[in-house]
Amino acid sequence: MKDQQHLFNLIIIGDEILHGSRQDKHFAFFKSLLESRGLKLNQVQYLPDEPDLLIKQLRRSFSDGLPTFVTGGIGSTPDDHTRQAAAAAGFARRPPSRSRQVH
16 A cells, blocks of 8 residues: 555646647646655546536545645636536535625
8 A cells, every 4th residue: 555645646627638739737747846845646637627527536536535636627718617516526615606796
């Protein structure tokens, strides 16, 4: 069994990366950052902007008890579902809907 004290998960989200229209720089960044501190990546997942799959994989990744970095899919375009998927997976509060007014 691996020493889980020094392990992290990384989830990189985005159709743009999977389709090759955007180059991933997150993997190299996190690998270098962690290694410079004596830490390691346990696993890396590249996922499309598909809400149901994101929810499933976020739950699975978080259930192993390791800290998980999640990148991508948080922009304002219609295909970005990361925030909502994290909320649906039970790991973040849902952002307030735009129809609610703050007083």
